[in-house]
Amino acid sequence: MFSRQRYWGEPIPVVNCERCGWVPLDESELPLILPEVESYEPTDNGESPIAKMTDWVNTVCPCCGGPAKRETDTMPQWAGSSWYFLRYTDPSCDYAIASPEALKYWMPVDWYNGGMEHTTLHLLYSRFWNRFLYDSGVVPVAEPYAKRTSHGMILGENGEKMSKSRGNVVNPDDIVNEFGADTLRTYEMFIGAFELSAAWSQEGVRGCRKFLERVWKLQEMVTDEDSYSKALVTRIHQTIKKVSNDYENLKFNTAIAAMMSLVNDFYKAGSITRADYRTLLLLLNPVAPHITEEISDRMGLLRGRVYQNAWPEYDEAKTVEDTVEIAVQVNGKMRGTLTIPRDSDRESAIAAAKEMLGTRLQGSIVKEIYVPGRIVNIVVRP
Secondary structure (H helix, E strand, O other): OOOOOOOOOOEOOEEEEOOOEEEEOOHHHOOOOOOOOOOOOOOOOOOOHHHHOHHHHEEEOOOOOOEEEEOOOEOOOHHHHOOHHHHHOOOOOOOOOOOHHHHHHHOOEOOEEEEHHHHOOHHHHHHHHHHHHHHOOOOOOOOOEOOEEEEOOEEOOOOOOOOOOOOOOOOHHHHHHHHOHHHHHHHHHHOOOOOOOEEOOHHHHHHHHHHHHHHHHHHHHEOOOOOOOHHHHHHHHHHHHHHHHHHHOOOHHHHHHHHHHHHHHHHHHOOEOHHHHHHHHHHHOOOOHHHHHHHHHHHOOOOOOHHHOOOOOOOHHHHOOOEEEEEEEEOOEEEEEEEEEOOOOHHHHHHHHHHHHHHHOOOEEEEEEEEOOOEEEEEEEO
16 A cells, blocks of 8 residues: 655565565555655665665565565655545545445545646546556446546736746735735636636736725625615525526636626615625635625624525525516617516507607507517508
8 A cells, every 4th residue: 555655755665685586565564654864865876865775775574584675766656646535535444445335435536626737647547546446346436536627727917827937927925915815716716717727817816806895895885674685686596596506517707707796786776784795795705705704793794604604595486587678679670678577468568668769669550579578679661
């Protein structure tokens, strides 16, 4: 069994004896531990730095008891990280990678996410190791992951990969010091589609900071009412649905956009209730935990920490707008739009369209067409 060590790599548990040749260590001596050293400088002849540690290298043969030397090569860096997900299922197990019961219960991993470079390195190796262990009867599943996704890369402002040589590296500590940790988190999630690469934008960072400032200033607009504002009920339920679904599908950028839109609606309304604000803080908390916790504590909006409270629920029926915007045409040419109740009948919709057109409706009406929820078209003859 190999496990990633403190430094360098996993030592290979075999020794070389002049009489017996290469001999594996007894299982009771596993795992083989690297020695504690202050310096790990490379050797002049290309050998592993471990080769210089003679007290550790020189040992005895497990078979004959004669002098032997340990293998000084180490496992490649991917060896230990190719099976860690199996160990996570039962980290205290002391007789195997994990107990059969734990492996059967937890494996395969539901969802594995990582960078694109893992697609051809770690993913390839881990699947190979898992397949070997499966063929050996050690693990119960042939494939380690049920689902695999990759995230995009954040590029420099010039659209190139960040590197010191290009001079386009962004130090996150600098962003935190100037704009705050919540701003950095919000911008990283808002920068673009999760699976696509995106170029860093300092203006984008400032925009996210401004959004969070607007969320903070909403404290000045909160009333004592503790139910949703009547004019905002539909928008709030729509936002809960949108943000909830987007979080589940890693569409963080559109989830944040929906919350930004809701905040705009709050400002247009001129005031919000405690319930309105509470729901916004719950939705925003995974993105900006510090500011939402602070606001909730100051306003007494939630018991305990925000993240400890139940996620807001939406009513599907309340996500449907009571009104709908339709196009108004005369002889097939667009003359404007009209907002009417969603359940308007034909006569009411046409009457409202005629009233909107007023004197622009000239000539004799030949035909009146209404497509529910979409369009009114009045055909006239000069």
